[in-house]
Amino acid sequence: QKEVEQDPGPLSVPEGAIVSLNCTYSNSAFQYFMWYRQYSRKGPELLMYTYSSGNKEDGRFTAQVDKSSKYISLFIRDSQPSDSATYLCAMLLYGGATNKLIFGTGTLLAVQP
Amino acid sequence: DTAVSQTPKYLVTQMGNDKSIKCEQNLGHDTMYWYKQDSKKFLKIMFSYNNKELIINETVPNRFSPKSPDKAHLNLHINSLELGDSAVYFCASSQGVSGGLSTDTQxxxxxxxxxVL
Incomplete structure (x- = not known):
């Protein structure tokens, strides 16, 4: 079993839809929970991060963490064609100098105009 | 200004060859990483260096040898290339942490x- 499992997709939604992207994890030692966005043929870029259970909002994006269920989600409201990308959840395993990011397998999202 | 740059962008080569990929960051970060992303978009860490010192080596075949001449550069040399080495290789950098918990954004x-053909 992988440490981080992500809904594989792909997802295709119409413009304006609400998108829900989800990951589960098995390691209770993960400290930070992140979402990276990766456009085609580009490197991943950090979108949001959360530390504790609960919601964190940034514009149209909301990151949700439920540590008791080991479940994280990213919601995108009023989705736009420019949101079309692969979304990768990532968990930070803190170890001082040996911090390690463990990624999910990514969900490809296509927002149709 | 490009924060983290890699060369080359594309590399096509025959099995058995040796090749190198170079990475440079101008963010003043202490830690650099190499990741491999396979055809299914799975991104997995291979190595990390902190101030030129190898910190993480994730059971990567010893045909892969990273080298960090200074903390702004991390190169990856691959010997005897195999078909299974075909992938996208990403370099990353972060500030690193010296005590205390932080996101250590990469x-x-x-x-x-x-x-690899």
Whole structure:
């Protein structure tokens, strides 16, 4: 079993839809929970991060963490064609100098105009 | 200004060859990483260096040898290339942490698409 499992997709939604992207994890030692966005043929870029259970909002994006269920989600409201990308959840395993990011397998999202 | 840059962007080579990928960051970060992303988009860490010192080596075949001449550069040399090495290789950097918990945000380069024929 992988440490981080992500809904594989792909997802295709119409413009304006609400998108829900989800990951589960098995390691209770993960400290930070992140979402990276990766456009085609580009490197991943950090979108949001959360530390504790609960919601964190940034514009149209909301990151949700439920540590008791080991479940994280990213919601995108009023989705736009420019949101079309692969979304990768990532968990930070803190170890001082040996911090390690463990990624999910990514969900490809296509927002149709 | 490009924060994390990699060269080359594309690399096509024959099995058995030796090749190198270079990475440079101008963010003043202490830690640099190499990741491999396979055809299914799974991104997995290979190595990390902190101030030129190898910190993480994730059971990567010893045909892969990273080298960090200074903390702004991390190169990856691959010997005797195999078909299974075909992937996109990403370099990343972060500030690193010296005591205390932080997000240690990693910034990724644009990737090097390696194709082994």
């Amino acid at each position: 910034y990724f380069g644009p990737g090097t698409r390696l194709t």
